[in-house]
Amino acid sequence: VQRSPLIPEMATQEVQLNETLAHLKTESETLKSKLEEERAKLHDVELHQVAEKVEGLGQFVMKTRRTLKGHGNKVLCMDWCKDKRRIVSSSQDGKVIVWDAFTTNKEHAVTMPCTWVMACAYAPSGCAVACGGLDNKCSVYPLSLDKNENLAAKKKSVAMHTNYLSACSFTNSDMQILTSSGDGTCALWDVESGQLLQSFHGHAADVLCLDLAPSETGNTFVSGGCDKKANVWDMRSGQCIQSFETHESDINSVRYYPSGDAFASGSDDATCRLYDLRADREVAIYSKESIIFGVSSVDFSLSGRLLFGGYNDYTINVWDVLKGTRVSILFGHENRVSTLRVSPDGTAFSTGSWDHTLRVCDDCYFFIGIKYNQNLCTFNFTPCAPDKPPLSLTATHLPKYSNLKKHIYRST
């Protein structure tokens, strides 16, 4: 369609402007395809090919070991304490509860001045918790040994966003908190003064989740948002250093692989994906035709072999990260699973749900075949399906550990 501007000078102005913009745009397209080219050059193998020589896992049977009841409304978030047994959880009715999940005792309860407490985190020392949500803030509550003490009195307001707080996490100390918000930014705060140390801009919509890298440098974190992007950030400079946009909908959860060289994401598009940071690309998609509801939360087992996903269809699916297959599905919650975290020593995982409860789950395992390594005193176990009969072992194989034989074949 030929344009016919009414004012001649506007025509030349328009042409000039369009030339600059056209140039910018073509440059953008060229760079984008060059980046794809570079990435493709190094893509010499698929994950499942590399994983061919790895032993298969068989099916897992997971069991709920604890059910924590006490919230009066939807559980939105939870986090483990470093002591491997305590949990902090937050819910829609504004309550934040600290539990000893092992004994199921409620140890502390705080009522926030707002509803929809979407984020909560346990401090590394175990002496405080942080939480926030619709109040657009992240507040830190120091915990106390005195059960009668009113925790709200010592509350410290740390972060201040211009929209809801979606996630928060302490760094390796009690003194700094990283937050993400519906205002499209992430921010790093000094707890003591409430000072903003660094802000991270780059998402084009709400940021829903974040996770700090477990690496030795400890200076990066990943965030996921409603713009379908997962961004990796440098905490010192505030720059986005890597970005991945392959999901088809909001990214609800991101979690680093234990080595720090990769991360997984869970999205409303019903898939979980694995991104390799060194190769700078997506390397696996965990999905099934029968799974059509979004993933709210993901986490890895200690070795990184298993990926646990909490879904909006009330189930938990467990994936074999290397082979890409599903190894277990757990039912039990009566509403959508909103949050899922593996415990710090990997002995169990906990889920929180809109059915007002939290569950701590574990697997029952059966093993056949043992190799006793005399030098290191370690055992190599091969998990097997519950229906396979166990082999019998002779005493010569296990000189000292005859009880071990009995332990292995028992289902727990």
Add this chain to the structure above:
Amino acid sequence: MLLAIIRDTRSKLAMLLSFCFQLEAIVVEMQSGVKGSEQKLNVTTIPHVVAGNDIIAWIANKMKTTVEEAQTFGTMLVAYCYIYPLQNHKKLVMCNDASLYRFQTPYFWPTQKWVAEDSDYAIYLAKRNIRKKGMLEPYEQVHYNHLHEWLNHKWDFIVMQATEQYKAGKERKKPDRVVLDCQERAYWIVNRPPVSVCYTNIFYQQAIMRSKVKSSVSLGALVKYVTTYKNHDPFLAPCLPSNPWQTDNDTYWNLNMRRVEVPTKSRVERWSFSFFELLSDLRGRDDFKIFLKREFSGENLAFWEAAEELKLGTASSMSTKAESIFKTFLAPGAPRWINIDGRTMGLTVKGLDHPHRYVLEAAQTHVFLLMKKDTFFRYLKSPVYKEIQKKAITPEPHNFSPAQLEQNAQNRSAGIHPIILWQQEEEENAKAAAASAPVDVKAMMSKIDRKK
């Protein structure tokens, strides 16, 4: 609270409608309640300007809330385009000071126009183009270009409307024109927020230059990690003596506490997987320190720990920590002087003039790599490590009968509260710091003199 946000985007609009009407009722009340005045902005005098602190005071009084909550509410009013700032127009927050604001004309309220139409935005940008002779901001230029393509079929109409509006604007009195411009600009800042789209090209360039690794190499590393940790993953291999969640017996946790005398063999094996593992497990770090003491090379780790404390500590403690680190590790003749290359030392010392959180980053990385590539491997071959490997225990697996398991379930141990553990840790750290502090020779000498 009015702002019940639901993440489901389809419901967002419905929710917006219901709470916007409530907001609007409050804004109407506010307009008569908060005192406005004429203010001079650049050269023009603008009527009906209000100060941020006045608005916040009104809200706090009206809703019987704290100043903090009133400020948050005020910020929401700005974010949703009911009030706009006159200075600093891009920062959509309500400040509790003398910052100037104006009420947005109802024409621009969110409920009036559901979707800020693309064609309206195109007309607005085209009009700005005419007035400012092509000086749109970078993000606006990108929007303009996109709209030009997208709405090309009605570009004649858009240009015509823009010209008409421009002409009509010229006929108005200057103060009215300035006010309308402010209102319009505020409206579009909310509905077409600035996005750093032009930084995309820079980002692509950096991404291309960033070193990448072949898939076979990086995926191989992922597989290797899984294989290495296979026997340590409680979902893949049993915990010894038993997984506390399964048997309700927490011996496993007690055997793996921070300060056990004798660690488990499994734990000691994990220290050998990487230097990061050894350092992350504080019990492993203790053992490493024993080795370093025998080698008289503890200063590197001490420096690394001090640098971590600086990085992760409170903002207020930074300068004192930086000073103490300089005196102990970096100053010429320092008691625990670390041996790093001249260039890094120079940069670090210079940076300490104006200490910030990451001032020791270069030195810390250098020291870390030194320990990782050399000291760590010597530790693994050392008698210290071999000794702890021999001492380490492999617990006998539990073999509870169903009756015993029931008993366990009744008697779950409460363990030690993390607060108590942390207090104990602080005491231990204080003792260790006192024990390893460099000896103050002068004080010692004067002590000896006084005794004489």
